[in-house]
Amino acid sequence: MKIESRKIVFTKNHDITLEKEVKELTIQNGNEVIIKNHCTHISLGTEMACLAGLESWFPLPGTPGYTSIGEVIEIGSDVSGIKAGDLVYTMGPHSGYFKIHSGDRWSGLCVKVPEKLSPELASFTHMAGIAMTSIRKSQIEIGDYVLVAGLGAIGNLAAQLAVLQGAKVIAVDLEEKRLDIARKCNIPLCINSSEENIIGKIKELTGGKGINTFIDATGMSSVINRYGETLATNGEIILLGSPRSPFETNLTAFLKYFHYLPYLASLKGALEFAYPTYENDFVKHSIERNSKIIMDLFLNKKLILNGIYSHKITPEEAPDVYRKLNSNKMSILE
Template identity: 45%
Template sequence: MENKKIIFTAPWQVEVETEQRSSFKVGNKEVLVKKKYSLISPGTELACLSGNEGWFQMPSVPGYSSVSEIIELGEEVEGYQAGDHVFHYGDHSLYSVISTSGIFLKAPSDVPLHWVPFTRMASVAMTSIRVSNIELGDHVAVTGLGLIGNMAAQLASMQGASVIGIDLSLNRINTAKECGIAYTLQSGSTTKEEIAELTEGRGVSTLIDATGIPSVVANGLPWVAKYGEVVLLGSPRGEFQGNITDLLNYIHLDGYGCITFKGAHEWRYPVEPDVFVKHSLARNSQIIFDLLRRKQLKIEPLISHILKPEQAVQAYEGLRNDKDHYQGVLFDWSEV
């Protein structure tokens, strides 16, 4: 059996490796799967490829969102059979042995297979809605309209908000329009005034930052209405030089707005359902499946490329250096 893997071997070095395997050892509660599609998470994977993520040790296989076909089942696996398509947090490799605990869900049969890996990105985005106070009629700004930010904007719209999507890239702004985002702005020196006009001078009640760039958050604070909230969806990365007293005053002083900051990292909720907690990653994923079935969550406009694993270097180079044209990049393993 020939297994193919995409490997980060060193900072900014991507290779495709093929190995021969006579078999895979499958535990009692594990399955052997063959990938159909895996989705690149641009923010996380480029951070790993840079060598700046301490938890990702090179050489290693990146990736964490896949749809696969079950090839072999462990003796204690119930409710599944060979040939089933499943959504799981899988890496960029053709074959892998995975546990059936955690996020291991049957892919909906009435949803295109290549949409299914986007469930992970949508689940990440959904955390920003879960922690927020967004209600019907609110104005919400989302900075950064990549995969995560775009889907956060779509989900905030479903929550009943008038959403303002903000990005530097006109291509991403146009994609947001295709996905039904009510208002879009190209960020610049007049953004505050444009937001004031859209909100009749009140500002947004919620600012969701999907960029992870500290300066973007700092620059967005004047857009937030009094007693509003800032939701940190993108993981903050990079150095920022500034006066922290200004930031603290936005939180502390009534004159600055008494703004509340909230973290929206996906792992703040349990993976599997728990009777003591309303939300879980598994429940969020099932809700997203339903949104995909009803075509309420737009996926097709987000897909910029479907590439073969052999084109991995092109994929990561594009995501790093041509962000206008590379956004949702899938690896198609179906003919490998």
């Protein structure tokens, strides 16, 4: 069937347009699903990197976006668990209509949204799913001290999930607005990272024992390097943010955190796709299972989105919003 649609296009570095298109969408495979978008979600870190041409997997020109809440229009004969008319969460793009292959490892996830959960709140499932990867990869236990650096949406949600895990969470960021939002999300120990002797203050808050788990949600190598000194013996560093910018340092000094006393730390990557996409009987954790758990947490108000959910915009407004974010990521909170 022919469908009139619109999509966001990153045409070249730092250039954004909203384009109309007529596309042919038909089910050609038993695992395919055609979806009409209701709302999508801007992923600030990843999409700004795509817009700047920093992601090799995203060629320009291209349509960004990997979080969609949409209505199922048609399904293939082999698709189960959903039907036409259902509202589903997928990793779909900023496009009015699109088609997925429900068995695809990278973009085929398709999870039914609970009836009482609004599409807008459900659209945060991917951000929270990325955040949950840091918790899954960690060894956080009740009473552990957890440091989270970077309180954008993903860092904030990681901190909230660590609290739900029973941890004593210390959250740091340079932006007071983000710290204020974090406090409203029941993260009480929020510190501006520009404070003098921030390392000493963190150690003091742990009674001198140090941090058991340090989750970096900034993706900045300098930040990862900075907070190694706060680690307790046998602590761990979790790379939740994706390091992208060059950083020069003394690697030998950094490696002391992993080889020498008093640290003996471990370093773990928390890329979402470290886990299988789909549930199966032989693996406990998967992106699909995490997504279902997260939507249940949203539904039962265990994860707080006040302040994280800052704006709702139309497709027509999107190019200007992207340009504003591209010039100043914090501008959306002003």
